[in-house]
Each structure stands twice: as structure tokens, then as C-alpha cells.
Amino acid sequence: MIEAHDSLIVRSAGKLLIPLSQLFALYVLFFGQYGPGGGFAGGVILGTSFLLAVLVLGPQAPPCRLAHQLEHGDGIGLMIFVGVGGLCLIGGGTFLDYSNLQIPGWNDEERRSLGIVLTQIGVAADIAVTALSIVFSLGQHHSQEASHE
Amino acid sequence: MMDWFEIALVILLITTAVGVIRVKTLISAVLILACYSFLMAVVWAQLGAVDVAFVEAVVGAGLSTVLFLLTLFRARAKDTQLRRTPTPLVALLGLPLLGFVLLYAIAPLYPDGQDGQPLRPASTHVADAYLQESYKATKTPNVVTAVLMDYRAFDTLIETGVIFTAGIACALLLRSHSE
Amino acid sequence: MSEHIQAALERPSLIAFVVLFLCGFFVMTTNSNMIKKLIGIYLLQTSVLLLLVTIGVKQNAASVPILTEKHIESPETIAPAAYVNPLPHVLTLTAIVVQVATLGVSLALVAAIYRKYGSLDENEVLQRIE
Amino acid sequence: MRDQLPVILFLVPFATAICLPMVGLKAHGWCRPMALVSLLVMFVLAVGNLLLVLKHGEQSYGFAGWSASASPPLGIVWVNDALASVMMVTISFLASLCLLYSGPLSPATEKPRIVPYYALILLLISALTGIVFAGDIFNVFVFLEVAALSAYALVALAGGRALIAAFRYLILGTLGSTFYLLGVVFFYATTGTLNMEDICQQFTKNPELLHSKAVVGGMAFLFLGLGIKMALFPLHAWLPGAYTHAPDAVSPLLAGLMTKVALYGCVRVLFWGLAAGAQTEQLPALTLLGGLGMVAALAGSLLALAQQELKRMFAYGGISHIGLILIGVSQANQTAFAGSMFYLMNDAIMQAGLFFIAGAAIQHHGARTVADLSRLRRAPWLVTAFIALALSMIGIPPTGGFFGKWHIILGCLEAENYLAVTAIVVSTLLTMAYFQRLFLSMFGHREVVPDSAAGALAPSTKLAVGLTALLVVVLGLCSEPLISIFRETAAGVGL
Numbered sequence: 001m002i003e004a005h006d007s008l009i010v011r012s013a014g015k016l017l018i019p020l021s022q023l024f025a026l027y028v029l030f031f032g033q034y035g036p037g038g039g040f041a042g043g044v045i046l047g048t049s050f051l052l053a054v055l056v057l058g059p060q061a062p063p064c065r066l067a068h069q070l071e072h073g074d075g076i077g078l079m080i081f082v083g084v085g086g087l088c089l090i091g092g093g094t095f096l097d098y099s100n101l102q103i104p105g106w107n108d109e110e111r112r113s114l115g116i117v118l119t120q121i122g123v124a125a126d127i128a129v130t131a132l133s134i135v136f137s138l139g140q141h142h143s144q145e146a147s148h149e
Numbered sequence: 150m151m152d153w154f155e156i157a158l159v160i161l162l163i164t165t166a167v168g169v170i171r172v173k174t175l176i177s178a179v180l181i182l183a184c185y186s187f188l189m190a191v192v193w194a195q196l197g198a199v200d201v202a203f204v205e206a207v208v209g210a211g212l213s214t215v216l217f218l219l220t221l222f223r224a225r226a227k228d229t230q231l232r233r234t235p236t237p238l239v240a241l242l243g244l245p246l247l248g249f250v251l252l253y254a255i256a257p258l259y260p261d262g263q264d265g266q267p268l269r270p271a272s273t274h275v276a277d278a279y280l281q282e283s284y285k286a287t288k289t290p291n292v293v294t295a296v297l298m299d300y301r302a303f304d305t306l307i308e309t310g311v312i313f314t315a316g317i318a319c320a321l322l323l324r325s326h327s328e
Numbered sequence: 329m330s331e332h333i334q335a336a337l338e339r340p341s342l343i344a345f346v347v348l349f350l351c352g353f354f355v356m357t358t359n360s361n362m363i364k365k366l367i368g369i370y371l372l373q374t375s376v377l378l379l380l381v382t383i384g385v386k387q388n389a390a391s392v393p394i395l396t397e398k399h400i401e402s403p404e405t406i407a408p409a410a411y412v413n414p415l416p417h418v419l420t421l422t423a424i425v426v427q428v429a430t431l432g433v434s435l436a437l438v439a440a441i442y443r444k445y446g447s448l449d450e451n452e453v454l455q456r457i458e
Numbered sequence: 459m460r461d462q463l464p465v466i467l468f469l470v471p472f473a474t475a476i477c478l479p480m481v482g483l484k485a486h487g488w489c490r491p492m493a494l495v496s497l498l499v500m501f502v503l504a505v506g507n508l509l510l511v512l513k514h515g516e517q518s519y520g521f522a523g524w525s526a527s528a529s530p531p532l533g534i535v536w537v538n539d540a541l542a543s544v545m546m547v548t549i550s551f552l553a554s555l556c557l558l559y560s561g562p563l564s565p566a567t568e569k570p571r572i573v574p575y576y577a578l579i580l581l582l583i584s585a586l587t588g589i590v591f592a593g594d595i596f597n598v599f600v601f602l603e604v605a606a607l608s609a610y611a612l613v614a615l616a617g618g619r620a621l622i623a624a625f626r627y628l629i630l631g632t633l634g635s636t637f638y639l640l641g642v643v644f645f646y647a648t649t650g651t652l653n654m655e656d657i658c659q660q661f662t663k664n665p666e667l668l669h670s671k672a673v674v675g676g677m678a679f680l681f682l683g684l685g686i687k688m689a690l691f692p693l694h695a696w697l698p699g700a701y702t703h704a705p706d707a708v709s710p711l712l713a714g715l716m717t718k719v720a721l722y723g724c725v726r727v728l729f730w731g732l733a734a735g736a737q738t739e740q741l742p743a744l745t746l747l748g749g750l751g752m753v754a755a756l757a758g759s760l761l762a763l764a765q766q767e768l769k770r771m772f773a774y775g776g777i778s779h780i781g782l783i784l785i786g787v788s789q790a791n792q793t794a795f796a797g798s799m800f801y802l803m804n805d806a807i808m809q810a811g812l813f814f815i816a817g818a819a820i821q822h823h824g825a826r827t828v829a830d831l832s833r834l835r836r837a838p839w840l841v842t843a844f845i846a847l848a849l850s851m852i853g854i855p856p857t858g859g860f861f862g863k864w865h866i867i868l869g870c871l872e873a874e875n876y877l878a879v880t881a882i883v884v885s886t887l888l889t890m891a892y893f894q895r896l897f898l899s900m901f902g903h904r905e906v907v908p909d910s911a912a913g914a915l916a917p918s919t920k921l922a923v924g925l926t927a928l929l930v931v932v933l934g935l936c937s938e939p940l941i942s943i944f945r946e947t948a949a950g951v952g953l
Contacts, residue, residue, distance in 0.1 A: 028203075033289045035394055036199040038297070039305075040425055044207045051215070072483055074320075075476040078313050081306050082473055088523075095465040096302045097523030112287040116298040119305070126309045127425070130316035131212060134432045137319040138219040138439060152338075159340040166351045166371055175363050175448075182367055189374055192341065193420075197412035198381045199392045201420045205374075208428050213370070216428075220435045220442075221363065228448050231361055240358045244350055251346045254675020258342060258383065258647055259335045271383050274650030275530045276415050277408035282532075284395055284403045292393040292414040293421070301418055303521040303534045307588065307600045308422045313476065314581050314604055315429035318611035319436040321574035356633070362625065369632050376640050383647045416646070419596055423639060426603050433607050434628050437614055441621045453622055 014056030021049040029124050033113070039120040043077075043127030050132055068136075070129055077126025084118050155195055162188045175229040179217040186210035200293045341382045348375035360451045362438045366431065373427045377420045384413035393417065463507045464519050464538045467546060468587045470500045475580035482573030493576040494557050497583065501550040508543040512943070516540065516950075518593065526593075531653040536591040537730070541799065541947045544940070545590045545722060548803050552714045552810050553583045559814055559922035560707030575615065578608040579711070586719045595642050595731060596652045598723055599635065602687065605719070606631045609712055616705040623699035630696040634686030641680025644672045645731075654731040661733050668732075668741065677743055680727065687720035690784070691754030694777050701773040706817030709769060710922075714810030717780055718802055725787055725799075729951040734790070748788030752881035754781025759888035763895070766827045768819065771892060772812045775851060778885055779805045785878050786866035792953050794869020796944035801862030803940070804850065804933055808859065811847045811926030815840055818919050831899045839920055841900070843927035848893045850930040853886055858933030865941060 025045035032038025050070070053061070085096040093100030098115025099108040106114070165185040172178045186209035194202035221229055283295040297305055336343050348371055355368030386409060393414040399406045438448065445453045474496040481488050511517070516539035518526040524533025557579065581604060588601035610631065614624035646652055648670055649660045661668055682693075689697040697717070701709050728734045734741050758778025765771040783805065786798025818840055819825040823833040834840055850859035863882065870878040915923075933940070 032294050033291055035291060036203045036392075038200065038291075038294050040204045040421060041200075041207045044204075044212055048207075048211060048215075072479070074316055074479040075313060078306075078309055078476045081309060082469070082476065085302075085306065086469075089462060089465070093523050094462070094520055095469075096306070096521055098299065099523055109286060109288045112299055113289060116287060116289055116294065119298050119302060120294075123305065123309050127312055130312045133316045134319045134436070135215065135219060137323040137436060138216060152340075156337060156340045159344040162344055163347050163351075166348055169367060169371070170351060170355055175361070178364070178367060182370065185371075186374070189378065192344075192378070193381050196341065196381050196385050197390065197392050198384065198417045198420065199394070201377075201381060201417050201424070204421055204424055208424055209374070213428055213431055216432055216435050217363070217366075220439050223439065224442060224448055228442075228446075229363075231359075231364065234358070234360055236358050240354060243357070244354060247353060248346060248350050250675060250678060251349060254644060254672055254678075255342050255346065255379070257670055257672045259339055271416075271647045271650050272386055272413040273408070275532060275652075276384075276413040276650065278530055278532060279414055280393070280408045280411050281403075281406050284400060284406075290395040290400055292395065292411065293417045296414055296418045297421060299522055300524055300532050301422075301522075301534055304418075304422055304597055304600055307585075307597070307604060308425050310472070310476075310581065311426050311429045311600065311604050311607060314578070314607045315432045317479070317574045317577050317581075318433045318607055321571060321578065321611050322433075322436040322440045322614055324570050356629070365629055369629065369636070372633070372636050376636055376643065379640070380643050380646075383643065419646075422596075422600065426600065429607065430603070430628075430632055433610060434625075434632070437610065437621065437625050437628060440614065441625060444618070444621060450622070450625070457619055457622070 010056055014052060018049055018053050018056070021045060021052065025049060025124075025128075029120060030117070032120055033116060039123030040127060042120070043124035044131055046124060047128035047131030050128070051135055070132060073125075073129050074133060075126075077122045077124070077129060080122035080125060081119050084115060084122065088115075155192070158188065158192050158195060162192060173231050175221055175231065176218070179214060179221065182217070183210045183214040186213065200291070339382065339385075341378055345375050345379040345382065348372075348378065351375075361449050362441070363448055365450075366434050366438070369434075370427070370431065373423070377423055377427075380416045380420050380423070384416035386412060460510055460514075461517070461519070463503065463510065464517075464536050464591050465521075467500060467503050467507060467550075468584055468591070470496050470503065471580040471587070472584040475577045475584065478573050478577040478580070486572045489572050489576045490557075490561065493580055494554065496580065497550060497554040497557055500583075501547070501554050504543065504546040504550040507538070508540075508547050511538060511540055511543045519591075529656075530651060531656055534597050535593040535653055535655070537593040537654075538591060539947065539950075540943050542590050544799075544803065544943065545719075546587065548806055549583065549586050549590065549715060549719070552806060553579075553711065555922045555925060556707075556711040556714070556810065558918045559710065559817075561916070561918050571615070574611070578612055582608040582612070582711070586715055589719050589723050592723075592726075593654050593730070594652050595645060595654060595657070595727065598727075599639055599642060602635055602638065602720070602723070605716065606635060606687075609716060612708045612712070613700050613704040615708065616703055618703075620703035620705070623696075623703040627696040627700040630686055630693075634683045634693075636683070637679045637686070638683030641676045641678075641683060644676025644679065648672045648676070654726065657731045658733045677732070681724065681743065681747070684720055684724045684727070685750075688717045688724065688780055689777055690750055690780060691757045691777060694754075694758075697777060698770050698773045701776075701813070702767060702769045706813075706820055710810040710813035710817065713773065713776055713813045714806045717776065718806045718809075721780060721783060721802065728787070729953075733952065744788045744790055747784050748875070748878065751781040751784030751788060752878060754778065755785060755881055755885040756781075756888070759885045759892065763888055763892040765892075766829070768816045768826060768828060768831070769813065771828070771896075772809065772816060775812070775889065775892070776805070776809050778889070779809075782863070782866065782882060782885065785882065786869060789866075789869045789873040789875060789878070790953060791869050791872050792945050792948040793872055794866050795948040795953055796941045797862050797865025797867075797869055799944040799947070800858070800933075800937060800940055801866060804858040804862050804930060807926050807929050807933070808847055808850050811843065811923065811930070812851070814919070814923045814926060815844050815847070818915060818923065822915060828896060828899050831896060832902075834900060837915065839915060840923060843923045844900075846927035846931055848896070850934070852890050852893055856931055856934050858930045858937060861934055861937035861941070 028037035029042030088097045088100045091100030091102045098112045101111045168181045190202040190206040287295045289295040352368045352371030390412045393411045445456045519536040520526040521534040526535040585601045585604035592598045610628045649657050686693045755778050762771050762774035783798045786794040850857035853859045853863040
């Protein structure tokens with residue numbers, strides 16, 4: 001029963017809020033190294049911004065079709081995370097030892113810092129996609145019920 | 150040294166929790182639960198755990214409420230009304246016992262007057278090493294992020310795996326008959 | 329007795345932990361409504377996390393565990409007593425996410441049960457099965 | 459390569475699981491072969507790991523480059539010792555067998571279910587791997603949660619009554635992990651660390667810490683949580699329903715592994731974290747666990763005797779064996795410890811085997827209850843395997859079950875704990891009684907119910923049933939090397 005909201009105010013406010021919240025999510029994600037925030041919070045905010053798009057603009061609008069496609073990307077975030085860990089393994093260290101990411105010219109601390117950024121992106125991607133997927137799972141049978149009645 | 154702000158917050162927190170228990174419709178219970186989560190986030194911010202407060206505000210008060218409401222909106226109105234059921238005797242006997250065990254166990258965690266720290270080992274042994282060394286090793290000023298994504302990165306990986314598992318499990322439970 | 333009350337008031341979140349834990353346990357065990365049971369579990373889990381965060385607190389004006397400019401410039405001078413213990417926060421973050429994942433699965437299960445048996449009450453569902 | 463083996467063992471199923479949704483989007487048919495191949499690769503690696511550990515001794519693995527030997531240990535540590543590697547071989551072997559078995563009776567016939575089904579099984583196995591290796595009590599919590607979430611969904615897959623059984627499992631399971639987490643919090647508050655070895659050092663340095671109120675409370679909650687996870691007798695309420703109503707293809711996997719791995723985690727925390735071996739007198743917890751074990755051993759087999767449904771009966775049998783293993787663990791001597799670890803391994807195989815047979819009986823002969831068992835007379839393959847497994851369950855000599863029980867009893871005698879010996883003997887007699895009921899119903903009646911519906915067993919079912927039956931006998935015949943490995947492990951923790 002997820003469909004476009006018909007109030008003009010909601011729609012225009014949504015159009016303003018959606019990009020803003022996506023921007024905020026990215027800020028939270030990348031600011032996580034310097035202040036409160038990080039992968040978890042950023043991921044959830046990103047997921048909910050897509051959700052807002054679906055609720056306000058309806059499932060047929062372009063950003064929502066994007067959301068539906070994202071939903072099939074279950075596991076991309078984990079792949080990034082495990083991939084970074086795997087690169088560390090190949091680099092000769094133990095699993096997730098970012099100082100073994102082979103980047104010439106960087107010292108250990110910078111590599112670790114980079115590793116933290118990359119894995120944060122992985123966490124955020126995974127949480128955003130899964131939050132969407134769980135909400136669609138719970139909402140989908142909603143729509144199915146409506147079609148029965 | 151009492152912190153009246155913290156005491157007030159804690160009283161509010163307990164009041165909302167009791168409200169969640171007493172209220173008669175599920176939708177109100179869920180909405181009060183969102184308030185509870187938000188107050189919990191404030192308490193955590195007050196205790197110095199800003200990262201945790203942020204995530205609780207987003208995940209606890211935000212996402213959890215959305216999930217609860219999505220489930221409830223689907224149910225017919227009469228199913229979301231609660232009936233009073235008699236309290237089983239086991240619960241009445243078990244609760245004081247459990248409360249006693251908890252009070253017994255938290256006794257050593259109170260500040261001991263001397264240096265005003267609750268039980269020293271928790272805040273010295275490994276934690277000090279994190280505070281002193283993490284910036285040198287990772288160039289990350291937020292120590293929580295440094296520990297979360299580097300020192301204990303494997304826990305974080307598995308916990309991302311928990312989220313992934315949950316997504317898959319929901320898909321398995323709810324999407325079988327459609328598509 | 330009075331010093332006990334004094335101590336309890338100095339760290340009220342410890343008492344709050346006990347009360348919330350009992351509230352959660354009470355809701356979980358005495359209600360037959362499945363959503364109410366999940367709410368009980370939610371209270372239970374957050375109360376444990378509250379205890380976890382409380383353990384990390386230091387009293388002497390310790391600040392949030394984000395290093396200040398001064399300490400970033402000269403990391404050798406960091407005094408651990410100036411910052412709150414970061415490790416419990418890390419554990420709490422992990423546990424919160426685990427908690428919401430569990431909540432997602434349990435709500436999906438409740439939704440599946442409701443779809444099949446049309447009730448949110450565990451006893452009613454059991455009656456309908458028989 | 460050798461240094462990285464534990465993490466590779468974990469990554470094989472985990473990486474496959476996260477790739478499955480992508481693969482499944484285009485090709486559903488690939489999921490099963492991929493899952494099977496990854497589990498078989500895991501089995502081969504686990505055997506290699508066992509041989510290497512036996513040759514070179516135990517190894518600890520520090521994640522993220524934070525060395526395990528640093529003091530204080532900053533990172534997460536895995537311990538790859540003989541006990542863990544034997545468990546790994548058992549887990550990967552049973553997992554591959556279960557996947558092979560589940561092929562023809564797979565509940566995932568509808569397309570959208572195929573991907574999640576195999577992904578969840580792989581996630582479950584990788585989580586169990588994590589629990590087996592973990593040397594960090596918080597790490598165990600996170601893995602317990604992954605294993606539990608996938609188990610809830612797999613149980614619910616059968617639909618109908620399984621949904622409500624899964625919900626009960628979920629409520630109790632979540633309560634269990636919350637209690638476990640509370641225990642971890644108390645341990646952290648008193649020792650300031652999460653690493654088992656470090657906790658152990660703290661407790662050996664000042665033993666009075668063990669009597670701190672927070673540690674006593676922490677222990678109570680930790681073992682209460684793990685007790686729910688391993689279905690220790692008064693806390694077992696979730697298990698019979700969940701295992702009975704779970705899909706036939708899933709219940710062998712759960713019955714064989716879930717409770718056993720929780721018990722294994724309990725043993726790890728007790729002997730590696732709390733140094734129970736070195737300071738037995740300091741820990742009344744051991745005696746308490748032993749007492750609970752006796753109650754569980756008796757009550758489990760007594761309840762099994764009262765059941766009509768096959769799967770439910772076997773589930774209660776499993777509960778009584780958990781009690782038996784706990785009795786062995788709590789005697790605090792090498793013989794009983796080695797015996798109970800051997801029995802743990804055996805029990806995993808026996809339970810999986812019994813549920814394989816129960817599943818095949820339901821699917822091919824429609825035999826759900828004890829009274830229906832006579833229909834099985836036409837299936838010599840199932841009956842032979844059933845006899846071998848029954849001998850092992852009761853504990854009759856050439857099988858593994860006997861040698862496990864024998865060493866536990868020897869250990870109890872060594873500890874002069876005659877009450878425990880009596881409990882084991884009575885529980886054995888009760889086990890014999892319920893298997894006698896099964897045999898009577900199988901062979902007792904003259905007339906055979908005509909059973910036209912029975913189809914031929916699939917080769918993979920035959921393989922799974924046959925291999926488990928063969929294995930309990932083989933384990934019995936060569937129990938000595940394993941027992942001596944476990945004895946060394948016990949000596950290593952100061953027993």
C-alpha cells in the first residue's frame with residue numbers, strides 16, 4: 001500500500017528534505033573519524049532518506065526505482081568490508097590489518113586511516129541497503145493484503 | 150556530588166517505561182517507546198557517549214519505530230487493543246528474586262569515594278591503552294571510531310553480517326509467495 | 329542506609345538499569361501479545377546497554393572520547409583520565425545494531441504469523457492452530 | 459598460509475554467503491552447487507588445519523594486526539588449538555552432509571526462497587566457526603547472534619506451526635543472548651578486558667576477584683544465557699517445538715550443532731576464561747553445573763520416554779545428553795573432561811544421524827510417530843543405520859557413545875562423585891527404555907502395514923544416513939587417539 005502522497009505540501013517539503021538528508025548522511029559518514037557519527041548512523045540516515053523518497057514520491061518515481069534496485073544489492077557493503085580485509089590478507093598481514101594495504105608512499109597510520117574510511121563506507125552501504133530491504137519486506141505484504149481485499 | 154539533571158532524566162526514562170507497560174493500545178505503546186529511546190539517547194549523551202547517543206537516536210527512536218509501526222499498520226484495529234491478562238504467580242515470585250540478584254551484582258560498581266571512578270579496572274586496563282595509542286596508530290581523533298573500525302574491526306564486520314543476516318531472514322519470511 | 333541512598337543518587341543510571349531490566353522482564357513474561365513481548369525485550373536490551381555505558385563513566389570532568397586539538401598535535405601528552413572510557417561505547421554501538429537486526433527479524437516473524445493466523449496474541453494463535 | 463588458516467576457514471562460507479544474493483539474481487541454479495562446494499572446501503581445510511595443529515601445536519590469531527601476545531591485548535584474538543580444530547572438522551563434515559541430505563527434501567522449492575535458504579545455512583556455519591575459534595567473550599556474543607538469527611529463520615521456513623515455534627525460540631534465544639551480554643558486561647567491569655586469556659590472568663593474579671559480587675552475578679547471568687542457548691533442562695522450553703516443527707532438511711543441522719556449540723562456548727569460558735581448571739575450589743559454579751547436568755540427564759530421558767512423535771523424542775534425547783556432557787565437564791579431572799569432549803563430538807553426529815532418519819521416515823514413509831515405525835521395516839538401509847545409532851545413543855560397546863560415557867563415568871569415580879555415576883546409569887537405563895519402545899514398534903507387530911507410498915531413498919539420503927551410522931562405529935573403534943588429544947587439552951588448562 002506504499003503509494004505517492006497526494007498533499008502538495010508534503011511533496012514539496014519532501015523534495016527539499018530528501019537531498020538534504022542524503023547530504024547529511026554523507027556528512028555523518030565521513031565526519032565519523034573526527035566527531036560523533038560514522039558508518040552506522042550514516043547508513044541508517046541514508047536508508048531512511050530513500051525510504052522518505054518512496055513514501056513521499058511513490059514507488060514509481062525515479063529515485064524510488066533506484067531504491068528498489070539498490071535493494072537487490074544485499075551484500076555489496078559486506079563485500080567492500082571483506083574485500084578490504086582480504087586485501088590486507090594478500091598484503092601479508094592478518095585479516096583486516098589495514099597497515100598491510102599495499103599503497104606505495106603511505107605510512108602505516110595513513111593506511112590505517114584509509115582502511116577505516118573504506119570499511120565505514122562498507123558498513124554504511126550494508127546498513128542502508130538492509131534497512132530498505134527490511135522495510136520493503138514488511139511493507140510488501142502490506143500491498144499484497146490490499147490487493148486481496 | 151549529585152547531578153540533578155541526570156536524576157531528572159532517569160526519572161523521566163522510568164516513567165516512559167512504565168507508560169509503555171500500562172498503555173492499552175499497541176500503537177501508543179510503540180510511540181511512547183520512541184520517546185523512551187530518545188530519552189535514553191539523551192541520557193547517554195549526558196554520560197559522555199555521544200556516538201552511542203547518535204546511533205540510538207537514529208536507530209532506536211527512528212528505525213525501530215518505523216519497523217514496529219509498519220507491522221502494526223497492517224493489523225486490524227481490534228487486534229492492536231490489549232486485554233488485561235492476570236499476572237502469573239511465577240512472575241510475581243521471580244521478579245523480586247531477579248531484582249535482588251541484580252542489586253547484589255551491581256553493588257561493586259558504585260563509585261568508591263576515593264577517586265570517584267566506578268570500579269577502576271574497567272576504565273584503566275585496556276581502555277587507557279586505546280586512548281593513548283589510537284591516534285598515533287590510526288590518525289583518527291574519534292577514539293570510538295578508531296577502536297570500532299580498527300582494533301575491534303572484526304566484531305564490526307560480524308555485526309554488519311548480523312544486519313545482512315536479518316535482511317536475508319526477513320526476505321525469506323515475508324517474500325515467499327509474491328514475486 | 330543514608331550512604332547507600334547517597335551512592336545510588338550519585339550514579340542514578342545504575343538503579344535505572346535495575347528498574348528497566350525488571351520492567352522489560354515483566355512485560356516479556358506476563359504478556360501474551362507478541363508485539364508487547366518484543367517491546368519487553370527491547371526494554372531489556374536497552375537497560376543492559378545503559379549499564380554498559382554507565383561503566384565507562386569517569387567523574388572528574390572527563391569529556392567525550394574525541395581528542396582535542398591540543399592532544400592531536402602532541403599525542404604523547406594525552407592523559408587517559410581526561411576522556412571517558414571508549415571501549416564500552418564501542419561494545420554498545422555493536423549491540424544496538426544487533427538489537428535492531430533482531431527486532432527486524434522478530435517483526436517479520438510476527439507479520440508472517442499474523443498473515444497466517446490473523447492474530448497478534450500468542451494464546452489466540454495457539455487456539456486457532458488446534 | 460598456515461598462519462591464516464583459521465580466518466580462511468571462516469571466510470570460505472561467509473564470503474560465499476554474501477556473494478549468493480548477487481549470483482542468485484541471475485542464476486538460481488548456482489546457489490546449491492556453490493554452497494556445497496564451499497562447505498566441502500571448508501571440510502578439506504578443516505582436516506588440514508587439524509593435522510597442522512597436531513604437528514605444530516596451538517596458534518593464536520590476532521585480528522587487524524594487533525598481536526595476540528601484546529599486553530594488554532588490544533585486538534580480537536582467535537585460538538586455534540586441538541579442541542577447536544577437532545570441533546571444526548566435526549562442524550564442517552556435518553554441515554556438508556546436511557546440505558547434501560537437504561537437496562531432495564529442500565524446503566526451498568519456490569524460487570525466491572532458494573537464495574536466502576542457502577545463504578542462511580552458510581551464515582549459520584560461519585557463525586559456528588567463529589564461536590569455536592573465538593578467544594574473546596564479546597566476539598562470542600556477536601557470533602551467537604548471527605547463528606541464532608539464521609536459526610530462527612530456518613525453523614520458520616516450514617510455515618504453519620513452525621512459525622509459532624520459531625517465535626518462542628526467538629523470544630527465549632534473545633533473552634539468552636541478552637543475559638549473556640549482561641554477564642560479559644559484569645566481567646568487563648571487574649577485569650577491564652574482554653580477552654579470555656587476559657581475564658584468566660587477572661583471576662589467577664588475584665583470586666579474591668572471583669568472589670567479587672559483580673563476578674558472581676556476572677557468572678550467574680553468563681551461564682543462564684548460555685544455558686538457554688544449550689537448552690539445559692529447566693531452560694529447554696524452546697527446543698522440542700523448534701526441532702520438531704523445523705523443516706526436515708534443517709532439523710539435523712540444528713540438532714547436531716546448535717546446542718553443542720553453545721555448550722562448547724560454555725566450556726571455553728569456564729576453563730579458558732575463568733581458569734576453572736586451576737582453581738576448582740574457588741568455583742562453586744562447577745558443582746552447580748554438575749548438579750544441573752544430573753537433573754537434565756534424568757529429566758531429558760524421562761521426557762523422551764513419554765513422547766509419541768519421533769522428532770520430539772530425539773529432541774528430548776539430545777537434552778538429556780547435554781546434561782551428561784555437563785556432568786563430565788564439571789568433575790574437573792582429565793578423564794571426565796576428555797570423555798565429555800569426545801561425547802560432545804559423538805552426540806553431534808548421533809543427533810544429526812537420528813534426525814536424518816526421522817526426516818527420511820517422514821518424507822518417504824509418512825512415519826511421524828512411534829506407532830508408525832513399523833512401516834520402516836521395508837527400508838533396510840534406514841533400519842541398519844538406526845540400529846547403529848541407537849546402540850551409540852544407549853552406549854553399547856563398539857560405538858562412540860559407549861567410550862564417551864565410559865570415560866565420563868571413570869572420571870566421576872575418580873572424583874568420587876557416586877551420585878553423578880548413579881544419574882548417568884539411570885539415564886542410560888531410561889534411554890534404553892525409550893529405544894526399546896521404538897524397536898518394539900518397529901519389529902513387534904506381525905503384520906506389515908502395506909506402504910505403497912514409499913519411494914526409493916535418494917542416494918544422498920542414503921549417503922548421509924549411512925555415513926553418520928558408520929562414523930559412530932568408527933569413532934568407537936578408534937576412540938583412543940581422540941581421547942588422548944582431549945586429555946592433553948585438559949592438561950593444558952590445568953586439570
